[in-house]
Amino acid sequence: MSKHFSEDAVASLLVKRGYQILAQNLLLPTGEVDIVALRHTELVFVEVKYRTGFDPAETISKKKLDRLVSSALLYTAGQRSFRIDVFACTPQGCTWYKGVSQGGNCQGMEWVDLW
Amino acid sequence: MEIVKVWSGLTYGDAFMPVEMQLTYGPGLPVFHMVGMVTESTEEAKERVRYALKSIGRSMPQGRVVVAFLPSELTKSGSHFDLAIVYGFVKGSSDRLIVGEVALDGSVRTTQHSLRVIASAYRSGWRKFICPVLPQDVVGVMPEADFFMVEHVQQLLSDSGEKPSPTSSSDVPALDAFEDVQGFGLKQAALTAAAGWHHLLLMGNPGVGKTMVAERMNAVMPELDNSERLDVLCTTGTLSAVRPYRFTSWTSTPAGFFGSAKGVAGEVTLAHDGILVMDEFPQYRKDILEGLRTVMDTNSVISSYGNQRIVWPARFLLVATSNPCPCGFLGHPKKVCKDSPYQVQRYLGRLSGPVADRIDLHYWVKADEPDAKLDKPRDRVLEVWHRQRERWQGTGFSHAGQIPGDRVDELISVSPTVRAALENAVEKHGLSKREKHKIIRISRTIADLEGHVDITVAHLVQALSYRMVLPWLRSLIQ
Amino acid sequence: MTVFELQPDDPWFGGRLLRASVSRPIYAKGIRFALQKTVGLVGTRHPSPYGAKVAYDLARYYASLGYVVVSGLAFGIDEKAHEGALSVGGLTIGVLGHGLGAHYPRATLELRKLIESQGLVVTWYAHQVPPRKAFFRERNMLIAALSDFLIVVEAPEKSGALVTADFALSLGKDVKAVPADIDRLSARGSNRLIVEGAEPIIDIPDVGAENWKQCRTVEELVAEVGDFVEAGRIIAELQSTGKVQLNGNMIEWLTT
Numbered sequence: 007m008s009k010h011f012s013e014d015a016v017a018s019l020l021v022k023r024g025y026q027i028l029a030q031n032l033l034l035p036t037g038e039v040d041i042v043a044l045r046h047t048e049l050v051f052v053e054v055k056y057r058t059g060f061d062p063a064e065t066i067s068k069k070k071l072d073r074l075v076s077s078a079l080l081y082t083a084g085q086r087s088f089r090i091d092v093f094a095c096t097p098q099g100c101t102w103y104k105g106v107s108q109g110g111n112c113q114g115m116e117w118v119d120l121w
Numbered sequence: 122m123e124i125v126k127v128w129s130g131l132t133y134g135d136a137f138m139p140v141e142m143q144l145t146y147g148p149g150l151p152v153f154h155m156v157g158m159v160t161e162s163t164e165e166a167k168e169r170v171r172y173a174l175k176s177i178g179r180s181m182p183q184g185r186v187v188v189a190f191l192p193s194e195l196t197k198s199g200s201h202f203d204l205a206i207v208y209g210f211v212k213g214s215s216d217r218l219i220v221g222e223v224a225l226d227g228s229v230r231t232t233q234h235s236l237r238v239i240a241s242a243y244r245s246g247w248r249k250f251i252c253p254v255l256p257q258d259v260v261g262v263m264p265e266a267d268f269f270m271v272e273h274v275q276q277l278l279s280d281s282g283e284k285p286s287p288t289s290s291s292d293v294p295a296l297d298a299f300e301d302v303q304g305f306g307l308k309q310a311a312l313t314a315a316a317g318w319h320h321l322l323l324m325g326n327p328g329v330g331k332t333m334v335a336e337r338m339n340a341v342m343p344e345l346d347n348s349e350r351l352d353v354l355c356t357t358g359t360l361s362a363v364r365p366y367r368f369t370s371w372t373s374t375p376a377g378f379f380g381s382a383k384g385v386a387g388e389v390t391l392a393h394d395g396i397l398v399m400d401e402f403p404q405y406r407k408d409i410l411e412g413l414r415t416v417m418d419t420n421s422v423i424s425s426y427g428n429q430r431i432v433w434p435a436r437f438l439l440v441a442t443s444n445p446c447p448c449g450f451l452g453h454p455k456k457v458c459k460d461s462p463y464q465v466q467r468y469l470g471r472l473s474g475p476v477a478d479r480i481d482l483h484y485w486v487k488a489d490e491p492d493a494k495l496d497k498p499r500d501r502v503l504e505v506w507h508r509q510r511e512r513w514q515g516t517g518f519s520h521a522g523q524i525p526g527d528r529v530d531e532l533i534s535v536s537p538t539v540r541a542a543l544e545n546a547v548e549k550h551g552l553s554k555r556e557k558h559k560i561i562r563i564s565r566t567i568a569d570l571e572g573h574v575d576i577t578v579a580h581l582v583q584a585l586s587y588r589m590v591l592p593w594l595r596s597l598i599q
Numbered sequence: 600m601t602v603f604e605l606q607p608d609d610p611w612f613g614g615r616l617l618r619a620s621v622s623r624p625i626y627a628k629g630i631r632f633a634l635q636k637t638v639g640l641v642g643t644r645h646p647s648p649y650g651a652k653v654a655y656d657l658a659r660y661y662a663s664l665g666y667v668v669v670s671g672l673a674f675g676i677d678e679k680a681h682e683g684a685l686s687v688g689g690l691t692i693g694v695l696g697h698g699l700g701a702h703y704p705r706a707t708l709e710l711r712k713l714i715e716s717q718g719l720v721v722t723w724y725a726h727q728v729p730p731r732k733a734f735f736r737e738r739n740m741l742i743a744a745l746s747d748f749l750i751v752v753e754a755p756e757k758s759g760a761l762v763t764a765d766f767a768l769s770l771g772k773d774v775k776a777v778p779a780d781i782d783r784l785s786a787r788g789s790n791r792l793i794v795e796g797a798e799p800i801i802d803i804p805d806v807g808a809e810n811w812k813q814c815r816t817v818e819e820l821v822a823e824v825g826d827f828v829e830a831g832r833i834i835a836e837l838q839s840t841g842k843v844q845l846n847g848n849m850i851e852w853l854t855t
């Protein structure tokens with residue numbers, strides 16, 4: 007199993023859902039973005055967390071969200087709107103948090119069977 | 122978005138403040154928010170609740186969970202909010218008052234604070250509770266309450282409550298304890314103090330057993346009645362048939378003595394409805410003695426800290442002990458006092474301050490006072506209590522010692538001949554009004570102890586003998 | 600509290616003033632009680648604590664035996680003597696060195712008012728006469744005349760108290776003195792009196808216990824003492840010193 011197996015699985019799920027993967031493990035001065043995807047005109051920055059044992063979403067700190075937003079702004083040069091999604095993956099499956107705001111709220115949550 | 126509402130509460134001093142808790146959750150990264158001035162002890166509920174839910178196969182709702190404590194301006198502290206949160210998650214809204222701490226394994230515990238919350242809520246009119254298993258005697262002081270008692274959070278689901286647990290055997294005060302006191306006159310003085318709720322000052326040379334009497338006095342005090350027990354439960358969170366008894370030392374600080382506004386009761390409150398012993402009375406700090414004056418006048422303590430103001434009850438029987446002089450040997454049958462008259466004057470001067478002026482009974486404790494058994498001391502005290510309570514029904518006073526000076530003449534009737542003798546003496550000896558009132562109060566209790574309806578001159582003389590100890594000591598250094 | 604004038608041959612004095620060959624009238628204010636036995640107590644205006652205590656205790660002792668305590672209403676020993684007598688509800692006479700309308704020293708004014716209501720204040724000066732140094736010598740003469748015997752508690756050499764003692768001796772009255780420390784200046788005069796033949800007082804007998812021993816109930820004690828505040832004080836003292844124990848209104852005497 008590669009180091010990025012969960013990120014690969016998420017990427018293939020996104021493709022299945024009609025997203026186009028623009029970049030994976032994108033390194034920016036502000037940090038690494040796991041996946042950058044595009045559907046229609048919507049740009050999505052994706053953070054993938056995999057943990058066994060407890061809810062990986064709890065490890066997404068405010069700081070991490072701030073970094074993601076900075077990365078996205080850098081990537082788009084502030085010229086495009088974007089969305090941040092978080093995939094909290096466990097061996098059982100994965101929770102997809104769509105449109106996470108900097109404060110931690112999100113527009114929708116979906117349980118997806120990743121494996 | 123659904124909002125679940127459950128009720129719990131806070132205590133402010135011995136007063137109750139209901140707290141409405143609103144639980145809701147929304148989509149988002151998982152967080153557990155508590156809002157409304159929540160202190161650390163309450164904040165820790167998060168982890169206890171999470172694992173307690175896990176223990177019954179439930180989990181926290183996914184996403185952002187918010188628990189709001191209303192009114193949000195009051196500081197919330199204590200671990201007794203746990204059960205209400207768990208209830209809100211597994212059952213939804215409820216109009217019962219929910220109090221209890223949960224452990225990680227899902228078992229539900231009582232804490233002293235949760236008992237205080239339940240008791241004070243009961244006193245302010247709440248009747249339906251969900252709470253941990255309470256002992257039988259606690260349930261007994263709240264006869265009208267409907268308790269749904271749970272031992273484990275599982276039972277919240279099954280609707281089957283527990284029975285009260287048997288009362289843990291508390292030590293019933295042994296009456297012989299009072300018989301250990303040596304000295305007939307001493308026992309009578311203590312009995313008079315207990316019967317009429319007269320504050321008592323025990324003076325004597327070192328080692329004659331002043332403190333020991335103070336300790337044993339509780340044995341002749343009647344047991345707490347139901348409403349007093351509820352009061353004690355509200356302030357201390359513990360329950361016993363024995364009256365509270367607090368032994369304090371002159372090294373106490375004001376915060377420890379009067380309680381802090383952060384919710385910790387002081388000695389005066391812990392001694393509510395019972396006995397407060399002040400050992401080595403003249404040594405106490407001036408600020409304590411000054412503060413004690415208002416406490417004794419109002420029977421309550423007010424402590425303010427920031428925006429919080431707490432009123433505690435504090436109606437106690439003060440038993441003070443004191444040496445007669447700095448070296449302690451003034452008035453000793455054989456030893457000689459080494460202090461200068463000035464030193465002794467100063468020392469005795471501290472016994473006529475604002476607090477000492479509120480002490481009715483003085484007694485000189487001697488080393489080898491002849492002893493004799495008192496006849497049914499506790500029954501006699503109880504009888505006087507009944508008699509005095511009946512006499513002053515509706516006036517707000519139940520003991521002679523509690524009647525303030527300005528109402529003595531109105532509430533304690535004295536026959537014209539005795540009144541004339543008293544007035545004559547007041548004029549002749551230049552007794553102050555306050556002194557006169559003390560004499561009348563003590564005489565009333567002595568008359569009641571002897572079963573007399575009217576106060577006679579003999580009762581006045583006996584009362585006077587309790588007032589003349591300090592003049593006697595002063596005459597030794599004149 | 601009436602002011603009245605008494606002639607030296609007034610029977611109230613029991614011939615005390617006639618024997619002293621006094622001819623001037625006496626002005627008095629207070630109660631006209633029966634003058635049976637009297638004792639004069641004099642001493643310095645600046646006593647040691649010891650002197651003050653002894654003056655007080657002696658006055659108490661004699662007052663409780665029924666003596667009228669005569670003194671000069673000055674500061675110090677005089678003041679304590681009056682206070683001691685009053686403390687047991689006894690009778691006392693204050694002798695002034697000026698008219699009844701004046702007062703000196705101011706510190707004893709309160710005490711004088713108390714004596715006027717429970718005892719007697721006397722002088723042989725007319726109402727508005729202010730104090731003068733020579734008057735106090737005459738005042739001492741009156742103290743000596745009124746007293747059946749005189750006790751000098753604590754007095755330095757060349758003091759008014761010694762003058763009073765001289766008067767008393769010349770009138771043929773007993774003079775007793777209280778011994779004190781030999782290095783105390785304020786007691787040299789009284790100590791010298793002892794050397795010169797005054798009877799030293801070496802003990803203040805405890806009146807309380809002996810006097811009231813026949814009383815078995817509180818009522819009896821009140822009847823015996825004649826004042827219930829004083830009775831209460833006596834019980835407090837006897838109880839505190841372990842001589843009696845009170846059982847209801849029964850007084851139980853402890854034999855130790």
